[in-house]
Amino acid sequence: MNSVANQTLSFRLRSNENLFGPSPKVLDAIRQNAGNYNLYPGALPDALYQQVSALHHVDTRQIVFGAGSVQLIDIMIWTFCGADENLIFPQGSFVAYRLLSEFHNRVHKIIPTINFQWNPEAILEAIDDKTKLIILANPNNPTGTMISHDAIENFMDSVPENVYVVLDEAYAEYVTNPDYPDSNKLFKNYPNLIILRTFSKIYALAAFRLGYAVAREELAQLINAHRLPFAISELSGIAALAAINDQEYVKKCARINAEERGYLFREISQLGYHVLHSQSNFLYLYFETADEKEALRLHLLDQGIIARDITPFGHPKGLRFSTWHHEASLKVLNALKSCQDR
């Protein structure tokens, strides 16, 4: 496998990327189609729409692509919510939800979690007649925790139909828990549900900035109408098509990730650290104090490991790092041990 982080001295484990890099078939497609840099991009390949629609069993008119899924989150926040309306998301979730709500000056209700798990009752209580949007990252970033199919289904039964619920499934392909939502099925039953996916994580194309939403047609078209023209490069579409066509590679990355994630979880727990069960490509450690967290973060940095301080996510006592190959797992474990020995 092609190693991206190997090219640097550090183990850059801070951004939940797929550090194995894209599949060799994707790299070939990029090489073969390089060029025409002076021209504005054309439309994304029809075949990409076909593949995504086959993956989600939806019509191509129910799919909208964005320059990263974060661009779609951005558009949904300022188009679905008017200036006097609001959106809701759980505390300690993907930081962009808060940052973009602040940027667009949209009222946002951040609902406290219980033991790092979402609190659906509290979210339902927070809905008022000005609520337009609820965003749930599943698995959640930064904790890696998962909401089950049944829990989402129960929740959707109580959400008013005029409130849109975004299931942000950026890390879906890494999930191994069989209770993970079948969002395609949910999508058929709840017209206010929107599925969000990205090519930045397991497909290893973060630099190409491509994500998509699956939404009922008029919503997909509404989002589409608010996109900047030419925001997505043609090469991104070509790379994404090759990536989605190579599901063997996706499975291979998911398998290795599950092995290393499980191994790290067991070893880190044995060392006495507090670590959460993750369904994603990262692990979350939490500490008694922010100082303890910071001491470990700096120690890791000293050992060439860049972990993510997730204070901006609302977790000042938490530290997150990406999972990768076994050598990286051993390096992290050695650093965690040597921090205890100091």
Ligand SMILES: Cc1ncc(COP(=O)(O)O)c(C=O)c1O
């Ligand atoms: C939960 C979640 N959603 C969306 C994104 C953004 O992904 P993209 O690169 O597609 O904008 C991230 C990136 O870290 C994420 O963690």
